[in-house]
Amino acid sequence: MENDLLTHSLQLPTDDAKWQQANYSYLMNALAIVRNALESQGKENNFTPALSTNNALSTLCNIFGLSNFERNVLLLCIGMELDANWGFLCANAKSVITQPYPTFMLAMAVLPQSHWSAFTPNAPLRRWQLIQIAEGSALNLSPLRIDERVLHYVVGLNDLDRRLQDIVKPLQMQSTGNVASHLQLAEQLATTWAQIKKEAVLPVVQLYGNEVASKRAIAATACKFLNLNLHLMSAGAISSLRHNEMNDLLHLWEREAILNNSALLLDCDEIDTTEPAKENAIARLIENISSPLIITSRDRQRTFQRPLINIEVPKPSTIEQRAIWQDALGEATACLNGHVETLVSHFSLSASTIYTVCAEARGRWGAEGQREKSCTDAINRVSTSNSCTDAINRVSTSNSSLSTLLWDTCRSQARSGLDELAQPIEVGATWDDLVLPEAQRQVLRDIAAHVRQRAKVYEQWGFGSKGGRGLGISALFAGASGTGKTMAAEVIAHELRLDLYRIDLSSVVSKYIGETEKNLRRVFDAAEAGGAILLFDEADALFGKRSEVKDSHDRHANIEVGYLLQRMEAYRGLAILTTNLKGSLDQAFLRRIRFIVQFPFPDANQRTEIWQRIFPSQTPTQDLDPSKLARLNVSGGNIRNIALNAAFLAADAGKPVEMKHILQAAKSEYAKLERPLTDAEVKGWI
Template sequence: MKNELLIQNYEWQEANYNYLMNALGVVRNALMATNEERKNITPTLSTNNALNTLCNTFGLTDFERNVLLLCAGMELDPNWGFLCANTKTGITQPYPTFMLAIAALPQPHWSAFTPNAPLRRWQLIQIAEGSALNLSPLRIDERVLHYLIGLNDLDPRLQNIVKPVKMPNANNVPSHLQLAKQLATTWTDANKSGELPVIQLCGNEVTSKRAIASTACKLLNLNLHLISAGAITSLRNNEMNDLLRLWEREAILNNSALLLDCDEVDSTEPVKENAIAHLIENISSPLIITSRDRRRSLQRLLINIEVPKPSTTEQRAIWQDALGKAATSLNGHVDILVSHFSLSASTIYTVCSEARGRWGVRGAGRAGEAGGELELEASNSCTDAIRVSTSNSCTDAIRVSSLSTLLWDTCRSQARPRLDELAQPIEIGATWDELVLPEAQRQVLRDITAHVRQRAKVYEQWGFGNKGGRGLGISALFAGASGTGKTMAAEVIAQELRLDLYRIDLSSVVSKYIGETEKNLRRVFDAAETGGAILLFDEADALFGKRSEVKDSHDRHANIEVGYLLQRMESYRGLAILTTNLKASLDQAFLRRIRFIVQFPFPDANQRTEIWQRIFPSQTPTQDLDPSKLAKLNVSGGNIRNIALNAAFLAADAGESVEMKHILQAAKSEYAKLERPLTDAEVKGWI
């Protein structure tokens, strides 16, 4: 059934209302006529009006049409009750009933009142409680009454659950536009042969999936409404069926498709999954599903369409469009943004819109939409601010330009929310000066930084990226005892590159349930891709331990989990760092697939002296501290930090500067925690 578009202008409204009143006049005459006169009453016919459109859409007979009008008259004519009670049929109830309709209206048939007939199936009329079914009051549904008058608003009972989706004004990126056309063609071809298949748009591009669905519906002249899976998961079956019936009627009246948003649903909860499956299997109107992972359908034909992120070329074009004239002044910085951040079209426009507001600029064109520009005020300071250095250093280039820095930081903030839910953000502040390591290890860390910084030039400009995505990810293993500086080294790299750093505890990601570990890892990497964040995987030995003989399906799946993590690390466009305290327990086959391996040694006396010299902030008052004596404490840098911090609290509480006595007391507490004795040789000559 297809609804005709109603042109809701004043002229049409007036003509529609006049036709409805004329049609009510026909029913009025039937109520007043004798049985013989009633045989000659025929309905008035016209094409462009709501009444005939509704009757044709739901397949109403002439008698069912008149029953609907009989109920509508009760709402529109103050004398209608008097007419119902004073017909020549002998029926005296002052309201419409089945008995009155059978007795007073032409061409009656009892089948019009069965539950599966259109009047009741589509809830065009409602039956109030009464002494008998044929004497119960009949009432037209409020949504249907408004439709007949010419007002095609969403049913009030759906307004808190179903929301209209705004149709896109701007075009999708070319690859997504092609997917929208594919969806539209699929439904067009299927409509010729029978039932429309359910279309499932999969992937992490939430806004892109909605844009594709909207564009496809626009191509098909369909309206699009959205329902969240979370809104239906608590409904019982009878409530779900009522909702489906209401929606399917609405879909017919509004010529609409439904977008079921499953992007945030936890597929491990059976109750929610059952509710979603019930809707998918029982809905008959056009349905599009958006989800991060593929869902399966038991009965309905379900077609999956993977929605990838816009390609780097498409992202570059979006940035150029969103920045407008300012893009040419950024001197290649757009390529750096595209290299480090993988953003959707809507996010890129949002970034530029936010930058426009924070920078104090005026936008030429539409903010946040295709065609918008980021134009700077005509001042020397602004001109200087957009001048980007041609230095090879990515970090230097970012810092030279205030606008570039603003865009970079805005990209980072836009990318954070999803990853914040999956991993622990680490506040970065450590610098190279605070990191005490042998020069060989420091050089490897600088090499890692250079690889991340120059990935765009090597992979894109120099063509290495054209040989496939495998092996393009930058991975590193930091091995060493606790407190030797592995996390600090990651902080230094993140600070140098101006990227976010997140810690993922592999021991909590690994699941005993088959398939869940890969799903957890996929969520982390997909979220991190957006912002190019540095991922720090703690306790790598939880997953990368030496493989034993495969004895059952769980052993086999453990190897699959490891392979999946390595594959994602190799294709990840950012930096992934694994840490371990037990390098010897890792499988050598896995180590060969890691690009960088850094061994963090336990600090010797000279390195401990250097750590003690740098451990206290310049604002901390100290007195008579001897770093060479403190270095005799045979502990790691992490323990030194704990001792220094505890000593500072002891001194602050005593109202004194930090002295050797405070450090001695703090060292005793730290050694007790380590379950080690504090020897006389370590503290000799302190006090």
Template structure:
């Protein structure tokens, strides 16, 4: 509301103006009392006339006095204005309490009444105190005690009193509301186009006093907030942010809250940004409260949601907020890195030449689908990394910052698996290993093939990289996923299907959508372990359960095709997967049980270099017909046995660990498998 550079001058002028208005009203009330005492004809004077003193004070103010702004915004009549000033004067000028006692014949009535106002003030009208009149509807005044309406004492609301005096404060009922700072960032073109459309819509409807509520749908909260702030700034509106969970649920509290909320927006010239990102659609009470709030709101209001709100009676105009296009991301990267380069130059850090830097930024754009605010944060975080003693390159610092930016949404939904494994740790036949390296090449060369060579210009669907790893348990499927993640410098997230699949209709799709939306930032590999439990074949519809199960599979088919990142599915039974998934998979590789030669190689690599060993015969150990997963467990258990007796790992320790593992699995250990071990 106020220009900070001139606030003190305005505050002083506003205070003097309001005191002059109060003095003018005092003269009117005193004149009324004198006429009563003299039994003269009551002819109320007008306290709303602009006397020379008021005209002079207003002339030097950069903005109108608070009283004038309030009267204009709430469309108060002259009589309503006088009542409001009278109620305020009681709080700050002791003379008015004395006048009230005098006019009420000394009956200790220290506050004005409606009856007094009707008699003493000009242009009186009964509707001023009607429940739907501005004074009571907007709760500018409160009714006190009294046997009749005309004898009821009138009190000014504390928030309104502070406003009239010029004190910046907030309504005591609205402490959960956050005032957002003025928007300063420049919108990307696609978002600017969206903001311009909303501006035109509000400008068109503002003349008709029927402002539509705008609903912004999308996964990037900050992008939606930026658009809302840019729109509101066009109308010189500050933004009040409210989370839907802060809306009262009790009807009487809700009614007061809505009125005070709307009053605050009108009073300060603000718009409401209502955050409904994580609203519980099954909570009927919360939806009912939200419905009532949206029905009654008549101010500038924007609602942000992940998905379109259902069950809302009031019509809202919906806009989908898209993620920045690759070219828009690249422009944001270039702008942000230009600012970063200034700091690097001051620190005398190496800065790649323009062509190399552009190539690096194109790779970042291809791999990470970040919002504009996430890109700016990634650049800011990279500065901190570049000041560390073991300084990475600019590309490495930016890449790591992007990974961190992409994590928060998924950390709450899936398990992040840290992997330090390399190709050397992976023992597979040449065919399978070759397919894994081909997958790695597809991820690394996304920028060149999709953007530079133009494959993405045809369609942005089907650009994700999906792979199926099938085979018995323990054959290295998860291990291979870890190797790929480490090789590509990406995070690996394992999706716990037990937390995803729900017996409630629609919940499984909702949980999967949250995961895919969070993963679309691109800095992760999604690992669906035992994927056949959710990617299974669709069946003949015999009942509602079959229908819902088929809907889940159909949703997954669509979502996998539109997902731009990398997803790995693992299964022990490939035949259980729906054939439609197989058509959408870019890579399929079979992991089989290792033969003797591969088992020997696994044994050679299974012990870390710092593990003391003695007399291990890897060819004999390879006789053990076990997959790599079981070999790892046996090696680890044997190391604990050897450490406990302070000996290096020997064949006897491995034998004992093997017997324990087979006992756990319920299998018999044959003499052929352990022949010659000891």
């Protein structure tokens, strides 16, 4: 029975009214023969059923291998559900203990070709739970009842068993299909199963990688090639099942797989399979299931005793993503003036996500009334317009709006994975807000240029073909607290219009072996889709000078450092590390960072410039002297705190911000820093 699904088509034409009528007529004729047996003790009468295969009952009997006697036992139970007088017939059958329901003894007495082996637990009727045995005084006198799911099937309704509906869901093939490389994987999966001999056990296929939607599309496509339906089961739904509950689930599903001509997709993408209870539940299902099974997971799972074929599902290539964008955008592609290339270079999205982005962006574009009927119509109006420039500007504005919507929608779609793992930073700072020496500002501009032009340099100019190592853009921002490291990251994110996320390395690093790498992997995997800028705070927590390896903990600490460096070098976005103590970092580590920016403590001139820019234009101020305020020997972060506290003091007093408010706020800030506020710093303020 292991791979009968690949050689039998069990699709019932349930939506065909003529078939439904013919199926019901055949069932009624078959029941009439059994009814006659009840009335006349049947063994002496002609008991040859009408021959037909295009009906649910015959299909059921063929696939489960029922004998004629077992078929009639099933009909004996069906009659109890469909004929109001059936109980009376059972109770009045001669030579039998009178019971108003079907029993084993009744079946043995009135049905021809009877054999007791039909009632054993391993025979089809009970093994596949086609009938249920109620409690009774003796086994052969216990009431028999057809299983509800089987009754619906023979009547012509092929719906999912209600006992599975909370655990198993039908998985429909997405209309967007697969990219070429993923279609090849689907064909590989289908060919592998199709070539397995009928009597052999089908190998389990494991699709692993971060492309959740793509893995499901591959599985659905492979099943379509094999004329199989596909159903989805979450590994989380079975993780707490006891042994007997797992056995019941397997029996129900395997029968369902036969009735519905289905394969099962076990979704392990969102479950931690390293937990013993969950791992054991998954292992039990894999080892005991006989129906076609596909597993999807983020990482390649350990090898089980059952044959297991591992297929890695990579993200669509750049060429494939470009083709998907062009197909999803249609004629609007020509209007975007090469913006598709920018989207492909910054975002790595699955086919389904790209189609979703385009549908959402185009819907918003039309809803906002910003879209011209088409680029062609707008350009054609140039010849009749009083101003050619006006018409061209309308097209340009419309295209720019769509480009912006596409970009912002991509960012929104890519955020979901990171929001649970890192802290998003609201980006508002610009170059005008950043006070740094020109040398440092130029390095920051270079960083932004590397991110902006990476697609051209790596792909069009061929640097990416030299190998993936070192293509990630990494930077180290070193300097005392409050010197502008986070603001510099905000400025770059603002210019590139990318999301910025802060990851606290001190919370990522774990004392448990393997946990740090797992945490880092989750962060980078989630960030890949949107090319977000990752800001790793407290780099000292992981990148301190590596000591001589004395034990397993020292060795594993070095492995953690190596893993993060490896991911940073392969990350398609920008990864920024911050540290207050550059001197404490390992020199070998520093050599593998592309940019290092030292943020100096601001001198008096720089502090003056910070004070000149610190208050928003809407803030009322009076008689503030930036040169005097610059005597406060504090960093830009402290200056911001003082300015903000002074604003609250002034607002509460109903006055504009004055020197006295800043003096009061400065005293509070210095107290927090546990430093004295000297007379030289505040002389002449008031």
